[in-house]
Amino acid sequence: MSSFDKIKLLSSKVADSIFKGEKIEELEKSKDLTDDEKNYVLSNILDKNKKQERFEFTSKLNKQRAWENFMESTKQKTKTKPKVKPMYRYYAAAASIAVLLGITFFLNDNIGSLQSNETIIVDNNIETGTDKATLILEDGSKVALEKGTTYQTSNANSNGEEIVYSTKAKAIKDMMYNTLAIPRGGQFHIQLSDGTKVWLNSESQLKYPVAFVKGETRQVELVYGEAYFDVSPSTEHNGAKFKVFHKEQEIEVLGTEFNIKAYKDEAHIYTTLIEGSVAVNTQYSNKTLVPGEQSVLNTQNNTIAISEVDTYNEISWKDGIFRFQGKRLEDLMKVLARWYDMEVIFEKEAHKNIKFKGVLKKSQSIEEVMSIIESTSINNYAINNKTITIK
Amino acid sequence: MIEENDRLSLGVFEKIFNRLYSPLCLFANKYVNDVNYSEDIVQEVFVKAWEKGLYFEDLDKAKGFFYVAVKNASLNFLKSHYSKSVKAHPPENLEILQTENYFIKETVILEASALVEKAIEALPPKCREVMKLSFEGLTNQEIANKLGISFETVKSYKSDAYKKLRKDLAHLRIK
Structure with a gap:
């Protein structure tokens, strides 16, 4: 603390x-x-008198002059650094910091009146994502799962926020597979029949058996998208390993927590290990990760690079936030586009490479999120229907 | 916290300055007991923070830094000027001012006052009036007399206010 x-x-x-x-x-x-x-x-x-004292003290302060003094001394000491920009930019940025700081105190700060009037918002139809998924059953029939609706079969139960498979379901030789498809603007949580928990991010698909065969390797497939796995240990399943397949790679684990990001519109597959140990196997190579490491598989040339990362940046999405540390704006907007189900256009190529650092809450509206980004990284943006243009 | 290419923009820094300047001056005054010295110390701390290019993830992180920085700058000021017997006349002796408890007491007074004030300001006008007087230590009867309303009405305003205040506080706690 x-x-x-x-x-x-x-x-x-x-x-x-x-x-x-x-x-x-x-x-x-x-x-x-x-x-x-x-x-x-x-x-x-x-105490009334103490309050009065504080009030009188504060009224003697000259905040305006203090800021001017501050500006003066920073200009003198570091001539090249802080350039004085036109005042309206301060106000736009100032208004946005309230959201960045994410603190209730700021809500009374007349943010509305400070808001930059350059931002053009026409028919904002961009909605914040919610818990939702489509369950595709073994016979190909589809069930829509979303917050507020419940669904029950003999092997599984869903409350609309997650689906839990019964640990008692018996596996038969001819395995029955279900698929859970998360749309853009969605997220979902699933507990498999072996107790393994999986968080699925927007625009992802996971295929898994309704029940696993006892003692045999447990196998699921991340068809595409991003998933965080908390795998039930092998020791609880007669030593049965757990494998996550993807068309480009296979992850072999014993009981561990890790994140896989394998989006169709990205040329790399990211596997981040939080706890335990995993092997990343491709057609061409086998690599082992230790906690805190991330493997990046380049699907163009099949090379794997391993580096240490701040894992919380990679998995914060499952806890309802997006945490970025110097992420390129283009990559960041891809993440947001999936959660807010929107299109993003960059007017200037250079803006794609702006680095952003900060924490965004997934519960925030797109306008709140954009005002944070606007305050720190870009000049302006516009929303029209479901498209954001970065100017 | 310190990253070279990741400093706060000037606009963000100004916002932090606007939020924290007055409370920090109040705080510095608890050490140096002088408006002008307090303002000088706080301004100097802001200049140094800007020159170092500090980055704060949120307002709490900024507060955490600035309270400690202002305390240190105030104590340094007192140490330097004490010996030269300039006009400084701190509210307590230096040993007390240097304790952690003195720091906690004074920051908590400022922070908790801000929470209370903010919540009270958000009450409906009548409730607000009643609660202000109540916090000043007036009894229900005294409040009733002062505002020219019945004893029962005072009680009902207070009950409404407490309900809302608790709700607001729960809201403020959200991380």
Whole structure:
């Protein structure tokens, strides 16, 4: 916990006890301060005179002049660095940082009135993604799964957010396969009959048996797209290995967590290992990954490169956020296009290579997300129907 | 946190400045007990942070940095000027000012006050009036007399307000 986390927690506890009309009961659990200090804190917050003192002190400050001083000294000391841009750019950027910071305090900050008036939004039909999937049964029939609808068969149960296969289902020699297809703008979670959990990202397809044959290698296929696997260990299945097939590669595991990204519109397949051990096998090579490593298979020339990565950037999608650290805007927009089911046009080729760093919440609207990107990376953008143009 | 090609844009930095300048000056004042010294210290800290090209992922990260930086700058200021017996007259002796608990107390006062103020401002006007007086320590009867409303009405405003405040606070906790 960083020092400010502690302060934030304590502050919200204090505010909470004030809102509950309690005295210091709630705070007694906190060992950070003595009782005298707690009383001092509470009285400073509530006491009318103390409030008045703070108010008077603040009104003596000259924030405007302070900012001008700041600008002056930065200009003098680093002549080349911070260029003064026209003021309206500050306001557009300033408005957007509120969303970047993702903090409620900012909501009262008249963001609306600060919003850049350059952004053109015509018929914004871009919707934030939701939990949804199409289940394709062994006979080819299709079932739509989405939030709010339930579905039940003898082997599986879905509440519209995930589908769970029964661990009791008996596997027969002639294996029955189901396929789960996630559309653009969707995501879904599945638990296979061996207890393996799989998170499926937008525009992905997973094919798997309704039940696995005891003691035999468990095999599933990531037809395309992105999936995060938390594999039930081999030790719980008489040593049966787990394999994830893809037309370009095969992942062999013993019981582990990893992410595979194999989109049709990308020339690389990314396999990121979080925990345990996996082997990445292709027609031409076999490589083993250790936790924290990522293999990148170039499907054009079949070479595999392995590097260490910040794994959370790779798997944050399954936790409802997108975390990017210096990601190229073109690659980032591909990720967003799948979740928001939209088209992206870059007016300037150079913009594709802008690097972006930040955290976006998957629950945010496309306009919120774009204003963050606009504040840090691009000049302007326009939305028309389901298309975003980066200007 | 520090990455060379990944600094915040000036616009973002200005936003952070606008949000934090006043609370940081209030905070510095708890060490140096002087408006002008407080402003100088806070400005200097902002200039240094900009020159270093610091990157903050969110406002909390920025606060975490600036509170500590302003505390250190204030203590350094006191140490340098004390010896030269300039006019500085800190509110407590240096040993107390240097403790972690002093830092926690003063930051929590500022942060919790901001939470309380924000939540109160979001209440409907009548509720707000009642709650402000209640937090100042007035009894329900005193509030009723002061606002010219009945005792029962005060109680009902307070109950509504507490419900809403708790809801708002739950909202503020979302990470």
